[in-house]
Amino acid sequence: MLMRIQRSHQCMINVPVRAATEPHRFLQTNCTKPYTTLTTSTILIIPVLKCPRSVKPAADTAPEYLLSDHCRWHECQSGQVGGEGAERELRTVRTSTYSSQTNAFRDPLMLVVGLTGGIASGKSSVSRLLAAHQIPIIDADIIAREVVAPGTPGLTQIISEFGGDVLQPNGTLDRLKLGQIVFSDEVKRRKLNAIVHPAVRKEMFWRVVRCWLKGEKVCVVDVPLLIEAGLWKFVGKVVVVYCSRELQLQRLMDRDKFSREDALSRLNAQMSLADKLDYADQVVDNSGSMHDLEQQVNNLVARFNKEAGWSWRVSWVIPPVGLMFGGFKLAWRQIKRARRRSRRRARSQDGGDARGG
Numbered sequence: 001m002l003m004r005i006q007r008s009h010q011c012m013i014n015v016p017v018r019a020a021t022e023p024h025r026f027l028q029t030n031c032t033k034p035y036t037t038l039t040t041s042t043i044l045i046i047p048v049l050k051c052p053r054s055v056k057p058a059a060d061t062a063p064e065y066l067l068s069d070h071c072r073w074h075e076c077q078s079g080q081v082g083g084e085g086a087e088r089e090l091r092t093v094r095t096s097t098y099s100s101q102t103n104a105f106r107d108p109l110m111l112v113v114g115l116t117g118g119i120a121s122g123k124s125s126v127s128r129l130l131a132a133h134q135i136p137i138i139d140a141d142i143i144a145r146e147v148v149a150p151g152t153p154g155l156t157q158i159i160s161e162f163g164g165d166v167l168q169p170n171g172t173l174d175r176l177k178l179g180q181i182v183f184s185d186e187v188k189r190r191k192l193n194a195i196v197h198p199a200v201r202k203e204m205f206w207r208v209v210r211c212w213l214k215g216e217k218v219c220v221v222d223v224p225l226l227i228e229a230g231l232w233k234f235v236g237k238v239v240v241v242y243c244s245r246e247l248q249l250q251r252l253m254d255r256d257k258f259s260r261e262d263a264l265s266r267l268n269a270q271m272s273l274a275d276k277l278d279y280a281d282q283v284v285d286n287s288g289s290m291h292d293l294e295q296q297v298n299n300l301v302a303r304f305n306k307e308a309g310w311s312w313r314v315s316w317v318i319p320p321v322g323l324m325f326g327g328f329k330l331a332w333r334q335i336k337r338a339r340r341r342s343r344r345r346a347r348s349q350d351g352g353d354a355r356g357g
């Protein structure tokens with residue numbers, strides 16, 4: 001049963017009645033809590049799930065949006081933003097938040113959060129807000145620059161693949177030129193990815209390990225291509241920063257002073273945000289103001305802290321615990337996520353058929 005509630009002067013969403021009347025209790029008992037654990041013995045990243053307490057049907061669970069003041073839903077719903085495409089995405093957002101709430105073991109050793117989204121959807125803005133809460137951020141875009149700095153094997157490989165023309169007179173990479181080449185040619189982009197991504201993955205891995213050695217209970221890896229590169233499988237929680245395609249384009253053009261054509265070529269080089277939502281455990285809707293975003297991030301941090309709990313310290317005391325459960329949990333989580341995605345697809349197809357009919 002759904003009821004329509006007005007959450008702010010500009011925002012209306014559909015939520016289950018129980019969620020509307022008892023949001024906090026509702027969310028506490030209906031949460032996705034997959035985790036990533038690190039064990040000292042193996043220094044492996046092993047996702048661990050929280051023990052099922054109660055598995056609710058997807059339609060009976062509360063959307064994450066209850067806790068935030070994000071907006072423009074009313075505009076999307078009335079077709080003011082993005083038209084039919086946005087409507088489809090909106091449906092996906094709603095479906096994904098409703099059904100992302102499975103249950104898992106509350107015994108994380110360190111929660112590794114994979115923060116992703118599309119180009120200019122607001123990942124860096126979310127990262128900055130998270131960093132203000134003293135959460136360590138590992139930024140793949142920054143690492144991707146470091147591994148191609150002058151004197152690195154990465155830069156040498158790029159020169160041998162793309163030629164010396166992609167260098168500036170001072171010997172650094174001409175990123176604008178290389179960007180124009182790779183974002184208009186998929187084969188070349190794959191070649192660049194094959195040079196840069198392995199080095200980025202390796203460095204990210206060691207930075208995660210360092211976070212764990214420092215005793216952090218949560219760390220966030222900000223990776224634009226988390227889903228495309230398959231890295232979502234190795235993080236404990238996937239957070240997708242979403243906004244409509246049109247807003248993404250607009251923000252990209254405003255920020256980087258790209259023409260619409262250049263912006264589109266970069267946008268088209270990535271999986272669509274609507275498709276990324278299929279992988280999300282939590283969605284940050286960045287369609288509203290910076291203030292809306294900040295509120296959502298505050299809620300996200302509260303959630304991380306609650307989920308990480310006290311037991312992350314277990315990894316320091318009994319390292320084999322993570323190893324024992326990790327392999328099993330990894331496999332189990334993959335199965336659950338695959339089921340979840342196929343349920344969502346079926347639901348969104350049903351919705352489309354129903355409307356079409």
Ligand SMILES: CC(C)(COP(=O)(O)OP(=O)(O)OC[C@H]1O[C@@H](n2cnc3c(N)ncnc32)[C@H](O)[C@@H]1O)[C@@H](O)C(=O)NCCC(=O)NCCS
Nearest residue numbers: 118119140141144175178179182192193196200224269270
């Ligand atoms: C092509 C390059 C030189 C352009 O540099 P530029 O400074 O203009 O962009 P920047 O690196 O800041 O990336 C901006 C955004 O573009 C998108 N993007 C970057 N590389 C890719 C790619 N290979 N495929 C799809 N999207 C990409 C991401 O959303 C990223 O956040 C650079 O993006 C690059 O080296 N890309 C390959 C490495 C990579 O995949 N980086 C992404 C994180 S691992």
Ligand SMILES: Nc1ncnc2c1ncn2[C@@H]1O[C@H](COP(=O)(O)OP(=O)(O)OP(=O)(O)O)[C@@H](O)[C@H]1O
Nearest residue numbers: 118119120121122123124125251255288289290293
């Ligand atoms: N809620 C918002 N309201 C207004 N502007 C925003 C909002 N969120 C982000 N922006 C602006 O949009 C642009 C893109 O945001 P940001 O750099 O955080 O995206 P990103 O996903 O990290 O991009 P990239 O993939 O290129 O690294 C920036 O100029 C930022 O200031």
